[in-house]
Amino acid sequence: MGISANAAICRSPDTPFTIEEVTLDEPRAGELVVRIAACGICHTDMAVRDDHIPIPKPIILGHEGAGTVEQVGEGVTHVKPGDRVIISFNSCGDCPNCDTDAPTYCYNFGPNNFSGLRADGSHTVHIGEAPVQANFFGQSSFATRALAHERNVVKVPTSAADIPLEQLAPLGCGLMTGAGAVLRSMAVRKGMPIAVFGTGAVGLGAIMAAKIAGADPIIAVDVHDARLELARERGATHVFNAKGDPIAKIAELCPQGLAYAFDTTGLKSVIEDAFGLVAPKGILGLVGASPPTDMLALNESALMGGGKRVIGILGGDSNIQGFLEELIEHHVAGRFPYEGLIRVFPFDEINEAFHAGESGEVVKPVLKMPE
Ligand code: CXF
Ligand code: ZN
Helix, strand or coil: CCEEEEEEEECCCCCCCEEEEEEECCCCCCEEEEEEEEEECCHHHHHHHCCCCCCCCCECCCCEEEEEEEEECCCCCCCCCCCEEEECCCCCCCCHHHHCCCHHHCCCHHHHHCCCCCCCCCCCEEECCEEEECCHHHCCCCECEEEEEHHHEEECCHHHCCCCHHHHHHHHCHHHHHHHHHHHHCCCCCCCCEEEECCCHHHHHHHHHHHHHCCCCEEEEECCHHHHHHHHHCCCCEEEEHHHCHHHHHHHHCCCCEEEEEECCCCHHHHHHHHHHEEEEEEEEECCCCCCCCCCCCCHHHHHHCCCEEEECCHHHCCHHHHHHHHHHHHHCCCCCCHHHEEEEEHHHHHHHHHHHHCCCCCEEEEECCC
């Protein structure tokens, strides 16, 4: 029979999203239907729209969904109809990394998040009789309803009962990635210096988390002064415009080097310069998306001799069941103040919302679905 919904359909890089009526499958075992209240927009949505991440089209994007559970499939026990939930990335739950609480590195990440299909190859959504790619990050939340999975849905704790879902939705990707990189992947220590390169949602998430961890100094680098101001308001102790030789300024401020350098830009020259600033035993964490052909040039003696680590980071090593609750607790207590980074757009202004995110006018556009 199926479940009807309205979804934003992406047909090509240069056609606007159009909101169309679709039919979702009834939930299978381990799946559930969420009435979507809001969904954040992330650069990965843009990367798929622009074919930088190739998934066939038409496709329903959206991977920072939040809403209310409507219906659960067989075996789903940790949430029930009526529960408020945040939806994040999906994982298989049955590989060496899922088994050791590292689901962002799931061996089956692609089929569960980036195939546009269920991991078994079946479609989850149709327009009339025609299948459409969906199940993006196990959700496809640019829609009024989404078919999600037991593993990628987190129940909103009662401490956040008063927080509207449009404010909780964006926790499931960029903010979590930045915060997780600091609190999990690099496990930043109190009193140690960190520099964050790039102050979008991921970089600002990292800065707020660095303040929670007690890092000192907390240095933010970006090309936009307005972003640096946001960074300062959220915990950066020093801000340097990238156009004004930030590397020399950081070297002067931290003559012993940085315990942590965190790159969200994906720019080869920024990463190589940041490596030169890392102190003995320091960590350079990489989260920015780089052109696929880029190769880093790092001095091997400096890497080995200093016991330095260069680590790739996905999703901030977040085990979402647990970590998202932790972030919500920080938010409720005022320690993770991301609310000012959000601008809410009505669902039917999705194209305007994308534009506001791409132009840099808004750090985190969030779509609000009609009630
Ligand atoms: C992802 C990458 C894999 C883990 C969760 C977040 N990034 C999305 O934009
Ligand atoms: Zn994302």
